[in-house]
Structures are given as structure tokens and as C-alpha cells.
Amino acid sequence: MPDMTPLPGQTIYVAPAADTPLEETGTVDTSAPPEGQWKEAWKQLRSNWIFWVSAVLLVFIFIVVLFPGLFTDINPRQAQLSRSLEGPSAGHWFGFDRQGYDVFSRVIYGARASVTVGILTMLFVTFVGLLTGAIAGFYGKWTDTIISRIADVFFAIPLILGAIVLLSSLNNVWSNRGYWGGVLAVVLVLAVFGWPQMTRIARGAVLEIKSLEFIDAARAIGATRRSNLWRHVIPNSLAPVIVTATVSLGVYIVAEATLSFLGIGLPPSVVSWGNDIAAAQSQVRSGSNLHVLFFPAGALAITVLSFMLLGDAVRDALDPKAKKS
Amino acid sequence: MTEPLLQITDLQVAFRAGKTDIPAVRGASLTVYPGQTVAIVGESGSGKSTTAHAIIDLLPGTGHVTGGSIVFDGRDITHLKRREREAIRGSQIGLVPQDPMSNLNPLVRVGSQIKESLEANGIAKGKAADKRVVELLEEAGLPDAASRARQFPHEYSGGMRQRALIAMGLAARPKLLIADEPTSALDVTVQKQILDHLETLTADLGVAVLLITHDLGLAAERADHLVVMYKGQVVESGPALQILKNPQHPYSKRLISSAPSLASQRLTSQLRAEVRESSVKTAGEIAAEVVAEDELLGGEVTTAVVEAKNLTKVFKLPGGAPGRSIDFTAVDDVSFRLRRGTTTAIVGESGSGKSTVARMVLDLLEPTSGSVEFDGIDITSLRDKKQQLAFRRRVQPVFQNPYASLDPMYSIYRSIEEPLRTHKIGSDKEREAKIRDLLDKVSLPSAVMRRFPSELSGGQRQRVAIARALALDPEVVILDEAVSALDVLVQAQILTLLNDLQAELGLSYLFITHDLAVVRQIADDVLVMQNGKVVEQATVTEVFDRPREEYTRKLLDAIPGGSIELAS
Numbered sequence: 001m002p003d004m005t006p007l008p009g010q011t012i013y014v015a016p017a018a019d020t021p022l023e024e025t026g027t028v029d030t031s032a033p034p035e036g037q038w039k040e041a042w043k044q045l046r047s048n049w050i051f052w053v054s055a056v057l058l059v060f061i062f063i064v065v066l067f068p069g070l071f072t073d074i075n076p077r078q079a080q081l082s083r084s085l086e087g088p089s090a091g092h093w094f095g096f097d098r099q100g101y102d103v104f105s106r107v108i109y110g111a112r113a114s115v116t117v118g119i120l121t122m123l124f125v126t127f128v129g130l131l132t133g134a135i136a137g138f139y140g141k142w143t144d145t146i147i148s149r150i151a152d153v154f155f156a157i158p159l160i161l162g163a164i165v166l167l168s169s170l171n172n173v174w175s176n177r178g179y180w181g182g183v184l185a186v187v188l189v190l191a192v193f194g195w196p197q198m199t200r201i202a203r204g205a206v207l208e209i210k211s212l213e214f215i216d217a218a219r220a221i222g223a224t225r226r227s228n229l230w231r232h233v234i235p236n237s238l239a240p241v242i243v244t245a246t247v248s249l250g251v252y253i254v255a256e257a258t259l260s261f262l263g264i265g266l267p268p269s270v271v272s273w274g275n276d277i278a279a280a281q282s283q284v285r286s287g288s289n290l291h292v293l294f295f296p297a298g299a300l301a302i303t304v305l306s307f308m309l310l311g312d313a314v315r316d317a318l319d320p321k322a323k324k325s
Numbered sequence: 326m327t328e329p330l331l332q333i334t335d336l337q338v339a340f341r342a343g344k345t346d347i348p349a350v351r352g353a354s355l356t357v358y359p360g361q362t363v364a365i366v367g368e369s370g371s372g373k374s375t376t377a378h379a380i381i382d383l384l385p386g387t388g389h390v391t392g393g394s395i396v397f398d399g400r401d402i403t404h405l406k407r408r409e410r411e412a413i414r415g416s417q418i419g420l421v422p423q424d425p426m427s428n429l430n431p432l433v434r435v436g437s438q439i440k441e442s443l444e445a446n447g448i449a450k451g452k453a454a455d456k457r458v459v460e461l462l463e464e465a466g467l468p469d470a471a472s473r474a475r476q477f478p479h480e481y482s483g484g485m486r487q488r489a490l491i492a493m494g495l496a497a498r499p500k501l502l503i504a505d506e507p508t509s510a511l512d513v514t515v516q517k518q519i520l521d522h523l524e525t526l527t528a529d530l531g532v533a534v535l536l537i538t539h540d541l542g543l544a545a546e547r548a549d550h551l552v553v554m555y556k557g558q559v560v561e562s563g564p565a566l567q568i569l570k571n572p573q574h575p576y577s578k579r580l581i582s583s584a585p586s587l588a589s590q591r592l593t594s595q596l597r598a599e600v601r602e603s604s605v606k607t608a609g610e611i612a613a614e615v616v617a618e619d620e621l622l623g624g625e626v627t628t629a630v631v632e633a634k635n636l637t638k639v640f641k642l643p644g645g646a647p648g649r650s651i652d653f654t655a656v657d658d659v660s661f662r663l664r665r666g667t668t669t670a671i672v673g674e675s676g677s678g679k680s681t682v683a684r685m686v687l688d689l690l691e692p693t694s695g696s697v698e699f700d701g702i703d704i705t706s707l708r709d710k711k712q713q714l715a716f717r718r719r720v721q722p723v724f725q726n727p728y729a730s731l732d733p734m735y736s737i738y739r740s741i742e743e744p745l746r747t748h749k750i751g752s753d754k755e756r757e758a759k760i761r762d763l764l765d766k767v768s769l770p771s772a773v774m775r776r777f778p779s780e781l782s783g784g785q786r787q788r789v790a791i792a793r794a795l796a797l798d799p800e801v802v803i804l805d806e807a808v809s810a811l812d813v814l815v816q817a818q819i820l821t822l823l824n825d826l827q828a829e830l831g832l833s834y835l836f837i838t839h840d841l842a843v844v845r846q847i848a849d850d851v852l853v854m855q856n857g858k859v860v861e862q863a864t865v866t867e868v869f870d871r872p873r874e875e876y877t878r879k880l881l882d883a884i885p886g887g888s889i890e891l892a893s
Contacts (some may be wrong), residue, residue, distance in 0.1 A: 007329075008356075008358050009332065009356030010562070012563035012564070012567065012573075013354075013559070013561065013576050014573040015561065016558060017574065037733055037734055040779070091757035106550075131631055208740060213724040213726055216722070217730055217731075217790070218732075220687050220689060220722045221721075221742075221743060222713070222744075232732050235734050236732065238735065292416055
């Protein structure tokens with residue numbers, strides 16, 4: 001340093017120690033209660049109004065599904081042909097359809113089939129997808145190749161197209177299915193084509209987690225590969241799986257309605273929104289008495305929307321990276 | 326008298342979170358003169374990068390200037406319109422960003438990216454710009470610049486990318502270059518080359534440099550004027566050497582006493598000798614006990630607790646034709662002895678094979694040939710599950726990344742309990758007592774037990790990782806870059822802790838690091854590795870005082886601030 005005289009503005013400055021108190025390096029803030037990842041996510045979820053909107057709607061929908069009798073005492077299968085296509089009136093808020101069924105009652109009772117199919121399919125898909133994806137990602141090599149290629153084969157077939165083919169051939173061997181048989185058939189068929197998506201998500205998450213150092217640390221402790229998979233890898237891969245599951249729930253409900261609309265989903269004896277929308281087809285063509293179509297379709301839309309909103313809120317809470325700012 | 330080029334007065338920067346502003350920079354002032362190098366030094370979160378980014382209006386996310394002024398070249402640029410700012414950015418003020426890996430577009434040729442900055446600033450167009458790009462790359466020290474300009478970023482090494490970014494930053498001949506941690510992602514020897522080059526280049530061009538760094542040694546070596554920041558405030562500023570020799574503020578004092586490259590040699594080697602004496606004695610006693618009690622594994626008390634013989638690891642990389650593979654020798658004939666109760670450091674740059682050695686010693690990776698003997702037992706021959714488990718109990722690792730080495734879903738209690746549970750040691754009550762004891766050993770309050778890793782700082786997590794490694798009362802701890810990701814102050818604390826634990830528990834450490842500077846504070850023997858081979862093997866004093874190999878000397882020279890003599 002040839003020139004040691006500081007230039008103006010660069011003279012020695014020392015902040016008064018009183019204004020810049022030093023903290024002990026490495027102190028632990030013990031003021032707030034401890035928070036795990038799930039608790040943190042819940043806190044985030046709680047502050048999101050989208051979550052509350054969807055939660056209120058879903059609670060209402062679940063009450064309808066479980067106790068339809070609370071909302072109406074009219075039998076959804078009781079036809080009054082004399083009142084066919086009659087518009088909304090007192091006591092029959094949504095009017096009557098072509099068969100003379102009370103539309104309000106059918107909308108209420110139809111919720112059960114839609115929601116049941118959606119939730120059961122989601123559970124199946126998540127279970128199969130998580131298991132196959134986690135095994136493929138964790139063990140890698142041949143296991144991965146085999147599982148991933150099988151998943152690719154199913155993934156290549158469009159959900160609805162595959163379901164139509166499978167369901168129509170199922171009708172030949174198992175035609176008279178009844179309520180629960182019908183629901184189960186749709187659930188299984190949707191799950192057959194739905195699992196590969198979840199497999200991919202789970203496999204990706206597992207691949208990311210398994211390369212982290214705490215997995216090596218657990219191995220160095222002497223934990224076996226299997227216990228590592230169950231104790232560390234899978235629990236840490238759950239977040240994206242849960243997000244996908246919640247979002248896809250709405251998709252499965254729509255898929256069920258589509259299949260029923262096409263006449264191959266739930267049997268006509270089952271009161272469901274898809275079947276009612278199908279029955280309202282002729283009204284769409286004639287353009288009159290659209291209430292027959294509007295109410296079941298509206299109920300379907302609101303239900304799907306609620307699940308999608310919940311999925312969005314859950315994603316924001318569990319995966320802050322994906323959040324739009 | 327020259328006018329200042331950049332004058333920041335009482336700058337306030339805040340980040341908006343919801344409806345409140347969280348201050349990140351509180352009343353920072355600094356002055357840069359033309360052609361000068363000024364360094365802002367501070368730990369992570371001190372506001373040093375935020376200050377620099379405020380100058381060029383590249384504050385991330387919700388950051389905004391809430392007060393104070395930034396005067397550049399006689400003009401107040403604090404509240405310029407977007408267009409006016411863009412005119413200054415690049416042409417008047419250049420930026421060399423921190424991470425060379427993510428700051429080049431991987432889909433565009435490097436030459437085209439530099440050309441873009443030339444054209445954006447209206448300096449050259451078309452053919453003339455192409456020619457200028459080659460000149461700039463040559464100037465930044467890239468050999469064979471003409472053909473390099475046509476390559477993509479993935480064909481460049483980290484150092485070459487950083488050179489390309491320097492070329493880009495200087496493309497428009499700015500008056501000020503902001504270098505934000507320009508070399509912290511690079512190996513030490515490359516770091517030195519780049520900084521040397523940057524220094525001569527900016528001196529030739531008369532460009533002022535605002536250097537942002539966490540490394541005090543580096544700052545003192547390169548800058549004329551030093552600004553020390555702490556928690557968003559400037560705590561001390563002045564001529565670099567003067568601050569280094571005579572720090573006034575308690576924070577600067579603490580920073581200087583913690584910097585590994587600046588620590589007094591005599592003091593550290595004396596301290597180390599004391600630790601070693603106590604540790605070797607305890608280690609002998611403990612080993613005799615452990616070996617006698619371990620019916621499964623047994624072994625004998627040898628002077629070398631770990632002895633690696635001709636370790637070689639060959640990885641098969643896919644390449645050539647489908648189904649074919651290319652052999653890559655990551656570790657080539659490495660032999661060493663870790664003396665009981667001492668520390669052996671393995672030093673090398675990235676890709677030297679040092680971590681692969683650690684993984685083989687941990688039996689997480691099988692060597693292609695050679696053997697690892699532990700207490701006289703060849704661990705590569707342990708294929709019985711129970712014996713393997715017994716071995717695991719005696720050797721434990723601590724890894725580099727404090728953010729990835731603990732399961733985020735496990736509470737601290739569960740994390741430390743996991744080894745005890747896996748080995749079925751003690752009842753619930755006994756385990757809790759043990760965990761309290763371990764937390765106490767690593768100087769954490771037992772209140773952290775119910776907390777989760779995300780609530781702790783990097784240093785605290787590393788303490789938890791150490792506590793977990795010690796839960797099984799191991800004889801050997803493998804520290805794989807265990808302090809590399811930490812701030813200097815925290816690093817110094819953890820090193821002290823490791824030394825204390827060694828003296829108390831008679832541990833033997835295998836200390837893997839790329840940073841020769843910290844080696845002196847903890848190691849007794851040093852192994853220098855390059856490209857999978859051991860190039861030099863000696864005691865710490867020998868390596869530092871009389872390095873035999875050219876490569877070791879290069880590593881020593883590259884320690885930032887190593888050349889600065891401090892009167893102590």
C-alpha cells in the first residue's frame with residue numbers, strides 16, 4: 001500500500017457497538033413452539049382463503065353424501081309421470097325431469113355415487129402408484145426399467161378411451177352389477193389407467209430424496225435398505241404425491257360422469273349426476289326445459305371445483321416452490 | 326482530488342412479507358473511487374449481496390429500496406425509471422454473478438451470449454461484434470478463444486464459465502464491476518487464477534471493482550478498502566490492512582480471529598498438540614475396552630485404527646456404443662494409516678476422489694481392489710449382517726450439507742435416537758438421558774429436542790449431525806467436508822467443538838476437505854489427493870512448512886489471505 005491516507009468517505013469508520021449488538025453465534029430461538037413440516041404446511045394452509053372456500057364446500061358435500069335424507073324426503077326413484085318436465089316450484093325447487101323424478105332429490109342422492117367413485121379411485125391410484133413408483137425409484141436398475149416400461153404402456157392409453165374399451169368388454173362378462181358392483185367396476189377401470197401418473201410422480205420424488213445425505217447417514221448407522229425406504233424415503237416423498245392425489249380427485253369424478261353420460265359407466269339404476277346429465281341430452285337438443293340439465297351439471301361442476309381448489313391450496317402449502325407469486 | 330465513482334449514503338433496503346417490510350440493509354454507507362477495489366465482507370444474511378444488487382436494481386422478489394441514496398458518477402440513481410436503469414446496467418456497471426453454473430443459458434453458445442450483451446449496449450453489431458467477442462474472451466484468459474466462443478456452456482469447466490462471465494461483465498467497458506462472490510463455487514487453485522486475472526485486467530482497464538465476499542482473507546488480499554457488514558449494518562470500514570491488523574468493532578475482531586487462513590500458526594499447532602496428547606491416551610484405553618467387549622467383531626488394539634491398503638475404485642460409466650462402458654478410475658491405489666486418537670485430513674479439489682475414499686472406509690461403497698482394515702479386521706470381508714452392524718457402531722460419518730444430512734421430517738430427538746433404536750440400545754428412558762447428554766456435548770440446549778431441522782441454522786444442524794454420529798460411541802468419525810458449507814464464525818466454532826470432543830472422547834477423525842486452511846486447526850497427518858492419486862502424504866507441519874510436491878505448494882499458495890502476515 002503506497003498511499004495510506006484514506007480518501008474522503010473512506011476514513012476509518014467503526015459503528016458504535018451499542019447500535020450493533022453482537023449476538024452469540026449459534027443460539028437457538030426457543031420462543032416459538034416447535035414446528036415440523038406438516039405443522040408448517042397446516043399453518044400455511046390455514047392462512048389461505050382458497051382452502052377455506054373449498055373446505056366449507058367439501059364439508060357440505062360430504063354431509064350430503066353421508067346423510068342425503070337431511071335435505072330431502074322425496075324418493076329419487078319415485079316417478080310422477082304427470083309432472084314430467086315441470087319447472088321449479090315450491091317444494092320441488094329444481095323441478096321434474098322427463099320421467100317425472102324430482103330433480104332436487106336426484107341431485108342430492110346422486111352426490112354419493114360421484115364422490116365415492118372419485119375418492120375410491122384416488123385411494124387405489126395413490127396406493128398402487130406410490131408403491132410402484134417408490135420401489136422403481138429406490139431400487140433402480142432392472143426393477144425400475146420393468147415398472148417404468150409397464151407404466152408407460154398404460155400411460156400411453158388415454159384414460160377415457162381405455163376406460164370405454166375396458167368397461168364395454170366388462171359388460172359382456174359382468175352385466176348385472178348392482179349399485180356397489182357398478183361403482184367398483186368404474187373405480188377399478190379408472191385406477192387401471194390412472195396409476196402410471198402417480199408412479200411417475202412418486203418415482204421422481206423418491207429419486208430426489210434418495211440422493212440426499214441423510215439416506216447415506218442412515219445406511220452408515222446400519223439401517224437396512226427396506227427400513228430406509230419406509231422410514232425416510234417414502235415419508236419425504238409424500239408431499240408431491242398428496243398434491244397430485246387431491247388435484248386428480250376432480251379428474252376422476254369428471255371421468256365417472258363422462259363414462260356414465262356415454263352409458264357405460266354406472267348402471268342406469270344408480271342415481272348419479274352422469275346418468276342424469278345423459279338423460280337430459282334430449283332437452284339440450286330441443287332447447288327447452290334446460291333445468292333438467294343445469295342442476296346435475298352444476299352440482300358436478302361445484303364438486304369438481306371444490307376438489308381442484310383444495311388441491312391448489314394443498315400444493316401451495318406443501319410445495320412452496322410451485323406457488324405462483 | 327478525484328470525485329467518488331459510487332457513493333452510497335444511508336441505504337435502506339427491505340423485503341416485503343405480507344403487509345410488513347422486513348429490513349435487510351439498515352443505513353449502509355460506502356464510497357468507491359474510480360479504479361479502486363472495495364470489498365464488502367460479511368456472513369450469509371449480512372446484507373452484503375442485497376446492497377450490491379440494490380445498486381443495479383436487481384433486488385430479488387419483494388426487495389425494494391426504502392431510503393438513502395445511491396450516487397453513481399455524479400448522478401443519483403436511486404429512483405430512476407426502468408429504462409434509465411437499464412441504460413446504466415451493463416454499459417456503466419457490470420456484474421459478475423456468483424454461480425457460474427446457472428448464470429449462462431445452456432442452450433445458447435457462449436459467444437452468442439457475450440455478443441448479445443455487446444449488441445444490447447449498442448457497442449458493436451454483426452461481424453464486428455463477433456470479432457470483439459473473441460477479443461473479450463482472450464482478454465478474460467480463455468485459450469483458443471475463437472473456437473471456444475462457438476461452444477456451449479456445458480463444454481466449459483466451472484473456471485472457464487466464470488471467465489466467460491467476466492468477459493461478459495466487462496464487455497461494455499463499464500466503470501464499475503460488481504463481483505458477487507465470483508469464485509466461491511470454484512476450487513481454490515482455480516479461484517486464485519481467476520482472481521489474479523480479474524485483478525490485472527481491471528487494473529489495466531481502470532475499472533473499479535466492488536467485491537462481495539464472505540472470505541475475509543480473500544477480501545484483505547484483493548481490496549484497498551474494506552466494508553464489514555453484520556445484520557444489515559456496516560459495522561466497520563476502512564483501509565483493508567488497517568482493519569485486518571487493528572480491528573475495532575467486536576464483530577470484526579471476532580471475524581478475524583475465526584478466519585482459518587489468518588489464524589496464528591504457532592497457537593494452533595500448540596493447541597492441536599494438547600488435543601492430540603489427551604485424545605491418544607483416551608483412545609488407547611477406550612479401544613482396549615471396546616475390543617475386549619465386542620464379541621462379534623473383536624479385533625485388536627493397533628496403532629492405526631484404520632489402515633487403507635492400495636484402495637482402488639473404478640466406476641463404469643456408460644459410453645461408446647450402447648451397452649458398452651468406459652472405466653473411470655476415481656481412486657487409484659490409495660494407502661494410508663489413521664493413527665488411533667488423531668486426525669488424518671484428506672485434502673483435494675473436486676474430482677480428486679477424496680469423498681469416494683471416505684465412502685469406502687465407511688463401507689458404503691465396495692472397493693474395486695485393495696482393503697480397509699479397522700482395528701486389524703478387514704472390513705471388505707465382513708459379509709455377516711451382525712458383524713457389519715457391529716462395525717457400523719464403531720465408525721460414523723458427518724456429511725457436508727447441513728441442509729441434507731438430517732431427515733426434515735424427523736424431530737431432532739428422533740434423528741439422534743435413530744442409531745440407538747436401530748442398534749436396540751437402552752430403554753426409552755435411557756435413550757432420552759443419552760440424547761440429553763449428547764446434546765450437551767455438542768453445546769445445544771436440550772430444548773431443541775422437539776424441534777425440526779428446518780428450525781435450526783446450518784451450524785446447529787451440523788451439531789445435531791455430530792451428536793447423531795456420536796450416539797453409538799464410535800471410535801472413528803469420518804467428517805466429509807463437515808465444515809465446508811458453514812460461515813467462518815460457525816466453522817470456527819464447530820472446529821473447536823470437534824477438537825474438544827476428540828480430546829474428551831479419544832476419537833479418531835478422517836477429515837475430508839478441499840480447504841487446506843482449516844486443516845492446520847484440526848489435523849495431524851495430511852494426505853493430498855489429485856485425480857484419484859495421493860500426491861503427498863506427511864504431517865501437518867511438514868506439509869505447511871516444507872511441501873515437497875508442486876501441487877501441494879499450489880494449494881498452499883491458493884489459500885486466500887495466506888500471504889498476509891499478522892502480528893500476533
